[in-house]
Amino acid sequence: MANETAATYDNYIQGEWKASEGGTQPSISPANRDEIVGLIPNSVKADLDAAAAAAKAAQRAWRKLAGSQRGALLFKAADIIESRMAEIGEAMTREMGKTLPEAKGETARGVAILRYYAGEGMRKVGDVIPSTDADAFMYTTRTPLGTVGVISPWNFPVAIPIWKIAPALIYGNTVVWKPATETAVTAAKVMQCFHDAGFPAGVLNMVIGSGSVIGQGIAEHADINGITFTGSNGVGKRVGQAALARGAKYQLEMGGKNPIIIAEDADLELAVDATISGGLKSTGQKCTATSRVIVVKGIYEAFKARLVEKVSELKVGDGLAGDTWLGPCANEAQMETVLSYVNKGIEEGAVLLHGGKRLESGELSRGFYVEPAIFDKVASNMAIAQEEIFGPVLALIEARDIDEAIELANDTEYGLSASIYTRDIGNVMSFVQDMEAGLVRVNAETAGVELQAPFGGM
Ligand code: NAP
Ligand code: MG
Numbered sequence: 247m248a249n250e251t252a253a254t255y256d257n258y259i260q261g262e263w264k265a266s267e268g269g270t271q272p273s274i275s276p277a278n279r280d281e282i283v284g285l286i287p288n289s290v291k292a293d294l295d296a297a298a299a300a301a302k303a304a305q306r307a308w309r310k311l312a313g314s315q316r317g318a319l320l321f322k323a324a325d326i327i328e329s330r331m332a333e334i335g336e337a338m339t340r341e342m343g344k345t346l347p348e349a350k351g352e353t354a355r356g357v358a359i360l361r362y363y364a365g366e367g368m369r370k371v372g373d374v375i376p377s378t379d380a381d382a383f384m385y386t387t388r389t390p391l392g393t394v395g396v397i398s399p400w401n402f403p404v405a406i407p408i409w410k411i412a413p414a415l416i417y418g419n420t421v422v423w424k425p426a427t428e429t430a431v432t433a434a435k436v437m438q439c440f441h442d443a444g445f446p447a448g449v450l451n452m453v454i455g456s457g458s459v460i461g462q463g464i465a466e467h468a469d470i471n472g473i474t475f476t477g478s479n480g481v482g483k484r485v486g487q488a489a490l491a492r493g494a495k496y497q498l499e500m501g502g503k504n505p506i507i508i509a510e511d512a513d514l515e516l517a518v519d520a521t522i523s524g525g526l527k528s529t530g531q532k533c534t535a536t537s538r539v540i541v542v543k544g545i546y547e548a549f550k551a552r553l554v555e556k557v558s559e560l561k562v563g564d565g566l567a568g569d570t571w572l573g574p575c576a577n578e579a580q581m582e583t584v585l586s587y588v589n590k591g592i593e594e595g596a597v598l599l600h601g602g603k604r605l606e607s608g609e610l611s612r613g614f615y616v617e618p619a620i621f622d623k624v625a626s627n628m629a630i631a632q633e634e635i636f637g638p639v640l641a642l643i644e645a646r647d648i649d650e651a652i653e654l655a656n657d658t659e660y661g662l663s664a665s666i667y668t669r670d671i672g673n674v675m676s677f678v679q680d681m682e683a684g685l686v687r688v689n690a691e692t693a694g695v696e697l698q699a700p701f702g703g704m
Contacts, residue, residue, distance in 0.1 A: 252282040255434040257293050257454055260300035261447025266293045268455065273431050276343040276574040276581075277564040277613040283341045284431035289455030291463055294422070297451035298469040301393040301420040304448030309390050309418035316416055317367030323443040324360035327353065327404075330439060334404060336566070338432045342400050343573040343614075344528045345565040356408040356436070359697050363412035371417075390418035391495060392471035395464035397457075397485065399477045400576055401531045401636075403429035404436055409697065410474045411450065422470060423452045424461050426477075428576055430454040457481060465489055465496075472496065476533075479634075499533070499702065501634040502662030504692040505655040506536045507677065509648055509668035510544040516689065517667035518552045521640065524665070524691030526560065526618050529573055530638040531580070534663040534685070534693040538624075538631055540643045540651045550622065550642060554600050557618050557640075562605055564613070574613040575637055581614035584637030588619050591630040596641070597622040626657045634660070648673050656682050661704035663692045 254270060256263040266287035275281040287293070308316070327334065335350035344352075372387035394414040398407040407423060414421050425433030437452045453460050461481070464470055465488035475485045476499040489496035506524060508517045524536035541549050565573035575581040581604070588602040602619030618638035624631050630641050645651035648668075655664055664683040668674060674688050684703040685695060695701050 252284050254285040255287070255431055255454070257287050257289060257297070258434075258437045258441065258450075258452040259293070259297045260451070261441070261445075264293075264296075266290060266455070268293070271427075273341055273428070275340050275613075276576050276578075277340070277566070278609075279578070279612055279614075281340070283337065284434075286427070286430040286434070287454045289453050289460050291459060293453050293455065294460050294463045294467065297422045297453045298393065298467050300448035300451050301422050302469050304420045304446060305390070305392055308420055308446065308449050311418075313367030313371075313416065315367075316418065317364040319443055319445055320360050320364035320367070320412060320416060323440050323445075324357045324364065326439040326442050327360070327436065328357045330435070331357075334432065334435050337435050338403055338429065339565040339573070341429050341431050342403065342576040343565050344531075345570050345573050348528060349565070352402055352405045355697065356404040359405065359408045360412050362697055363416045366413070366416050388417055392419065393469060394419045394421050395467065395470040395473045396421055396423040397461050397464060397473065397475045397477065398423070398425055400426035400428035401528065401533070403432040406476050407433065407436070410476070414472075414474070415450065419472070420448060421450045422464060423450065424464055425452065425454060427454065427456060461485070462488065466492070468492070470494065475499070501636075501660060502533045502535070502703065503538060503632065503634050503658045503660040504534055504536055504663045504665075504683070505538040505540050505658075506664070506692055507645075507648070507651045507655055507666040507668075508539065508541040508545060508549055509651070509666065509670065509673050510542045511669045511673075512545060512667035513669070514545065514548060514552060518549065518556055520665065520667065520691040521553060522556055522560070524693045525640045526557070526572060526638045527693065529575055530618075531576060531636050532693045534695060535636075536665070536692045537635060537639065537641060538643060538655070538658070539640050540645050540654050542645050542648060542651055546644050550599070553640070553642075554620055557600055557620055560618060562615055562617060563610070572618060572638065574615045576614075578614055580637065581616055584616050584635060584639060587630055587633070587635045587637070587639060591621050591624070591628065591639075591641070594625075594628045594630070596624045596628060596630060599642075602639070626654050632658060648676065652677060652680050656680070663687065663695075665690055665692045
């Protein structure tokens with residue numbers, strides 16, 4: 247393989263970088279499979295045990311600090327990450343492919359999340375409840391769980407783990423973090439910022455290794471009191487079951503198959519742009535990505551023509567190049583999944599209007615590039631309309647009217663986000679009321695959530 251000078255990244259346990267007995271594995275670039283972004287640990291159970299022990303030992307002193315003292319450290323970590331935005335963003339682009347502006351934007355988001363939760367350290371943590379005993383004082387307060395295990399995915403390798411780590415820390419928990427293997431170099435760079443901010447040893451630990459060993463190990467670990475997971479439905483269910491079996495608290499954020507409804511009175515240009523941005527940014531690898539495009543009959547043909555026209559203008563390439571709009575799939579398996587769904591769509595009788603092929607000319611041949619796909623004549627029961635693809639594939643479904651559109655939008659086992667384009671208040675009200683999704687948006691794309699708002703599916 248190329249670049250033998252690739253740096254090695256270790257686990258972070260008890261305030262120090264520590265190599266694993268499990269040795270290392272390469273983290274490669276999806277833009278060029280020959281480029282090793284870094285060598286990362288292939289951790290074993292003993293590494294996790296050491297991290298959990300460090301986190302447990304650090305609990306007592308950490309929870310005793312004032313919320314504002316913990317907050318001061320979070321503010322400091324935020325400043326350091328902000329000062330390394332370019333370095334962290336570049337690592338992210340090299341490691342999982344999203345374009346550099348998106349990677350930097352996500353890093354800025356991580357900074358904003360840290361600052362938001364740093365402030366939480368000075369907000370109220372309970373209520374006073376009037377007692378029926380005149381001499382008694384009754385109140386509620388928040389207490390930390392102890393150690394929280396964080397299992398995070400590769401698609402937002404900075405913002406998602408910080409969205410979990412920051413609240414856990416500010417309320418006095420210590421943390422063991424298992425980042426996605428795909429984006430472990432990015433994770434190590436974030437971890438370095440926390441180290442440089444001066445967190446006490448053991449408060450935040452990071453163990454890099456496979457999901458089946460370290461992820462499952464966190465779910466089952468007797469010294470980990472709460473688990474927060476973001477990733478696929480299949481893995482999430484297993485994590486939840488393991489946590490439930492030992493009575494640990496858990497939180498799961500999983501997949502989506504998110505619809506956008508285009509009503510007949512929609513602003514055509516805005517609706518097309520939102521479909522492209524929501525469906526194809528980050529190469530369609532967002533849990534809130536648009537994948538089902540439900541278009542009411544009267545506007546269907548015009549919408550379809552404009553969508554194909556605009557998607558065919560998108561520049562696919564290395565996320566580090568300035569003119570790239572769409573980067574590669576994050577890894578080879580992800581690309582193969584996308585291509586297999588494209589085949590499945592064709593087999594099931596949908597019509598492939600655009601894209602859906604691997605791009606292999608010149609430089610692109612070394613990466614995992616797929617031309618964004620648009621399917622026409624999709625029926626709601628087809629696999630491409632029901633299963634999460636997690637790639638640049640849009641499925642166009644025609645609806646008779648707005649009622650049928652909402653019915654079709656609800657015809658899925660998922661329910662994360664949904665959006666509608668319309669100027670009719672009646673359409674808006676029906677959609678908001680009847681849409682079974684955790685997050686509904688009007689005249690906005692399905693992706694794009696705000697950090698200070700609750701987030702989750704149905
Ligand atoms: P994934 O395969 O489920 O992996 C998520 C995390 O779980 C990774 O750290 C992974 O480790 C780990 N893991 C794998 N197997 C495990 C096991 N048996 N036990 C415990 N942990 C295990 O998901 P992904 O492919 O990284 O991410 C894409 C998925 O995340 C999509 O379904 C997407 O919709 C979802 N997502 C949801 C949200 C949300 O907030 N709802 C946000 C973003 C993404 P390895 O890296 O080592 O495999
Ligand atoms: Mg990679």
